[in-house]
Amino acid sequence: MTAADLLIDCQDVARTFGRGPHAVVAVHGSSCQVRAGARLAVTGPSGSGKSTLLHLLAGLEQPTSGTVSWPASTGPHDIGLVFQGNSLIPSLDVAENTALPLVLAGIRDDRARHSAEAALALVHAAELADRxxxxxxxGQGQRVAVARVLAQAPRVILADEPTGQLDHATGQHVLDALLAAADRIGAALVVTTHDPSIAARLAEQRPMHNGRLLPAEETS
Structure with missing residues (x-):
């Protein structure tokens, strides 16, 4: 690996919400690096700080202390975020939902539609375009949420409990789609999960406990 492979560098990061006696420390003393080709699972129960850490990596939250940087990219817009819920807009069909971030970024409607259809095909959801x-x-909604991120061709995909609201079989299918799509577009993938069967399918695991990211665990 070279310096150019380092996509996200998170050093001794902390995030506190509120002040004084009511302050809540969601993340503290946590460091990690996301490199090109990474397949990382951040594991731990609800409330352990996984989602806050992911938001810090995405640039959606600012750290209270420590630093997050994106050395080999032009910033957080090279990052695609998949939320636990699909967050689709009810009045738009699947293709329109998938194309929306591109349209908002100023890409012409026909080009955005083409990219959306290609992304839906990557997650085997092309037949859902008009729904x-x-x-x-x-499961279909989560695959569309994945396609919406893929249409933007990010260098890093951050997926926050993408299978948390799904049954086991459906969750595995959604992870299949995430892994295959990340391979196809050459993106690094970071997934937060409390499900050991999901975490075991990624090459590296980092447990979180009480807001602190613990050392890596390599899967067999």
């Missing part, structure tokens, strides 16, 4: 979100199952 409304209310017509989708939970």
């Amino acid at each position: 409304l979100p209310e017509e989708l199952s939970g």
